[in-house]
Amino acid sequence: xxxxxxxxxxxxxxxxxxxxxxxxxxxxxxxxxxxxxxxxxxxxxxxxxxxxxxxxxxxxxxxxxxxxxxxxxxxxxxxxxxxxxxxxxxxxxxxxxxxxxxxxxxxxxxxxxxxxxxxxxxxxxxxxxxxxxxxxxxxxxxxxxxxxxxxxxxxxxxxxxxxxxxxxxxxxxxxxxxxxxxxxxxxxxxxxxxxxxxxxxxxxxxxxxxxxxxxxxxxxxxxxxxxxxxxxxxxxxxxxxxxxxxxxxxxxxxxxxxxxxxxxxxxxxxxxxxxxxxxxxxxxxxxxxxxxxxxxxxxxxxxxxx
Numbered sequence: 001x002x003x004x005x006x007x008x009x010x011x012x013x014x015x016x017x018x019x020x021x022x023x024x025x026x027x028x029x030x031x032x033x034x035x036x037x038x039x040x041x042x043x044x045x046x047x048x049x050x051x052x053x054x055x056x057x058x059x060x061x062x063x064x065x066x067x068x069x070x071x072x073x074x075x076x077x078x079x080x081x082x083x084x085x086x087x088x089x090x091x092x093x094x095x096x097x098x099x100x101x102x103x104x105x106x107x108x109x110x111x112x113x114x115x116x117x118x119x120x121x122x123x124x125x126x127x128x129x130x131x132x133x134x135x136x137x138x139x140x141x142x143x144x145x146x147x148x149x150x151x152x153x154x155x156x157x158x159x160x161x162x163x164x165x166x167x168x169x170x171x172x173x174x175x176x177x178x179x180x181x182x183x184x185x186x187x188x189x190x191x192x193x194x195x196x197x198x199x200x201x202x203x204x205x206x207x208x209x210x211x212x213x214x215x216x217x218x219x220x221x222x223x224x225x226x227x228x229x230x231x232x233x234x235x236x237x238x239x240x241x242x243x244x245x246x247x248x249x250x251x252x253x254x255x256x257x258x259x260x261x262x263x264x265x266x267x268x269x270x271x272x273x274x275x276x277x278x279x280x281x282x283x284x285x286x287x288x289x290x291x292x293x294x295x296x297x298x299x300x301x302x303x304x305x306x
Contacts (some may be wrong), residue, residue: 001063001077001151001182002027003049007234008058010044010206014078020206021058026199028151031178033193033214035276036184036203042186046154049184050080061112079150081141083157083186089146093121093140094127100144115143118173120166123187134161142170146177153183159192171196194272204280214272219274221257227266230254237262241281243274257281 003026010019019041045054052072059066088096099188116122119139138161157228159167174183175196194245202210210217230250236242240258257278
């Protein structure tokens, strides 16, 4: 499977420009992590890929043909978990998945048994959904997205409400499935992206600031991360953004990102979270603008505020 997003712009009736001339391509196998602050355009991009929205400008191709002309085929190959999803509380877990299988024209009940086992919900299959915990409801959402072994899986915040052990398990499940599929994972949990994704998109203000490997994004933050000990009430150094604060016996261990960290800050190896924050913010709150496969090339700050 191959998807091409060509110069997509999405403007809502309110006038909000959710995406601005976005282009990207993805081909199986690919596991893409989508990072960005709230309102950046991540969910809009995913809704365009499932034909839940129509772009204001541009086109999306599926296997080199216009996506709109292949909506039926797309739905047969799609597994989708939106950020907010509804469940039929009066149904049992099995009944709900049986209903979703019917919508996907899946006739083999083994498909339901397989996703129940994968999501560790086999023992709950006869329980009514209204009696499930929040984490179990999230697992049912993931289960319905995996029904039928889809070739395109789009997951919007799939591990919300799951404990750390469950998150690790589902990360591994998604990673195994990505061996012959396209998976898009939108999340605020940067650790999940670093653990399983071979490609990262950073979206901010409707623009793709970065499109590349996690290691390449991390490399861009080299020499821009520092650690120093501060005292309570100390001001944030000019030109710095705080990543974390930890109270210790020596003071407040403060981790910062900056274009030019202060000389008293001890250099530190960047994490993916550091690199993501470096990519979208400078100390004044303006995006730095990254440089790998970006929509914005020569003057990122100016274009992003146009």
